[in-house]
Every structure is written in C-alpha cells, then in structure tokens.
Amino acid sequence: MRIYLDHAATTPPSPAAVAAMQHALEECWGNPSSIHAEGQQARTILDGARDALAAFTGTAARNVIFTASGTEADNLALTGIVGRWSSSRGKHVIVSAIEHEAVLSTAEALSESGAAEVSLVYPDSNGVIQPEAVLEAMRPDTVLVSIMYVNNETGVIQDIPAISNAVHAKRAETFVHTDAVQGAGYLSCDMNALGVDLLSLSSHKLYGPKGAGCLVLRDGTFVAPLIHGGGQERNRRSGTEAIPAIAGFAAAVAELAENRNSWCDAMERLRAKLSDDVRKKLPETIIPGEQAPRVPSCASFVFPGIRNELLLTRLDTAGISASGGSACSAGTTLPSHVLTAMGFPEDDARGLLRCTLGHTTTQDDVLHTAAAIVDAVCALRSSPANP
C-alpha cells in the first residue's frame, strides 16, 4: 500500500469526475459547434460545465475560457493582456519572484521579445508578498500585476484582496491576475471578493482530469487570443473543446465546492500531526512560511544539511510519494527559487521536502510518514553519501 502525499503535483480524479468523463466520451462525443443533435448534446455538457465554473468563481458563464491546463491559462492571462492592452495602457508587467514557472517563463518570454517590461517583487522571509512591495514596483504604465493565490512549494496564502485593492486604488487601468491553481482546493475563488480581473485554475489539482483548465475574467476584461482558428470560446481560445476533460473538471469542482470546508478541517488536523511528530524528533527542522497563513494540505520541511533527492528516494522506497517542490523541477538539484527568494541559504534551498495531503489522507498515513521521514533523515545524517 503506497501513501500518496503529492496532491500539489496532481490529485487522483474523483469517481464523480471519472463518471462524467465516461458519460461525455460514450454518449456526448459530438462537436459542440455542430447544429445537429450530437453536437447539441455536447454543447449541453459544455454549457453546464461553464455554469459550474462560473458558480465556483462567482462570475457569469461568458467570462469562463476553457483551456488545456493551468499553464495555458497563465500564458493567456499574461500574453493576452499585454497583447490587447499594452499600446493603450502600458507595457509594464509585475510578477512575484515566487510564481510558478507558468507565469515566470511567460513573463520572461514577453520581456525577451520586447512586448513587455517586467519587474519582480520579492516576498518577506515568511513567503508573503506585501501589498506595499507591489505598489512600490508600480509605474504609470503598469498594465498587469500577477500574484499567485497560494504558493505551490510552501502553501503560503497571499492576501489577494489587499493586493488587488491597493493596485486598483493606485491605478484603475492596471489589471490584476491571480494564479489560483494551488488555492482553489482550499479557499474561495470568488472573483469579486478577491477583487481580481483574471484568475487561473487547473482541473487536475482539484480531483479532475488532466487536459482542462480555465482562465476566468471579470466582466468587461478582454484578452488577445493565444490560439487562433475557428473562434471557439468567444474567439478567445480556438480549437474544438475537450468535452470529456471539461465535463470531468466541472464534476470535480462541484463536488469540491460542497465538501471543501470539511475536507480542509480534516487536513488541518493531519498536517499539524505530521509537522508536530517530525518536529518532536528533529527539532532543528525548518518549516518554510510557518508564521504565515498556509493552506491545510501543505507540510513542507527543510532539514539542514540534507539533500532532498536522497530523502525522496528513501521515502519512495518506504512506499511514500512526496516531492521536492514543484513537479516541473523534480529530478533536478537546482535550489528552489521560492526558498531563495524568501532568503534561504542555497544549501537549505536545495533541501525542500514537500508533503501535500489530500482529502483521502488518513491518520495512519501521516503517522507512518512522520516516522519514515525521521528514520530517513537520521540515516542520511549518519551516511557519507549525503555530502
């Protein structure tokens, strides 16, 4: 029996998501743009899914653009705003230094092509981006500010309402985007309460399938399309919609919305147990962002002097799937850019162990994992193979 503690990398699809996908694949395989009966059956699924995502984000269905992933939603947010608005509102873009690569690399590409001028804002030592730091980086030509809702390596929650209010108060023409990919499983994604103009989601982080995500817009926000073609998604993202993946996404989100609070309460207790048990035996353990509000799924640790790939291998052998941070940089020994931005020394920034719980995680899972982490760290400390 394996213990899966890598829910920030991906979640297992829920039975409701799988059932919705199977139904869409077998019964509703038409092209939703066709006017005949098969097409209209698919269109009904697509419309229902759009309604579900609109309800989840507190907006109107017309503001939901389905994409193939959270990465694509982030690309569309940044490139789409710069493409549509840079000539009238400015080409300066602000992103935080702790964003996922989906945002950071897009900002870098925009900067390299000359389409945008990009400034990075840094978090404090708890991993929190202060609204004042964003305001300081703003210029009269700032067209977009993009700050993630929850960090994928530390689980630290950003105060998005405070950031968007501050930005909009300083310059009403500046758009605010939040990458909510790691927040949506645990926190409300109501666009009005968050005060953002654009918000990205990914299905496979929310017990839905891979192959679906969305960018949600505030009413009246326009983006230039990344993908041109048949004009689907109101001309904002061409390509025949992936109905089975979108159906699974919507079913997962509906189930999540109903259960999120009770799932979070249970995870909070289990996360505390895991952290306390590890800390009791290894008191020198550092928990990045410990003083900041964090989502209840994320238990991240740094064990000074321990390289995370050796630790992860030992845990894997013990039947435990954890991660060294973002899945996209798994397998590399690069220091975490998140911990580096928080001011961690390089050696510690190479040592992140991220255990991310899901709603099916049990008390036994965390007891077993805490014991395995302690064993592995002690074994590595006494092993010459750990430089």
Ligand SMILES: Cc1ncc(COP(=O)(O)O)c(C=O)c1O
């Ligand atoms: C914060 C954040 N944004 C974006 C992404 C990319 O999402 P996707 O895997 O759907 O492309 C991830 C994935 O790890 C993430 O953690």
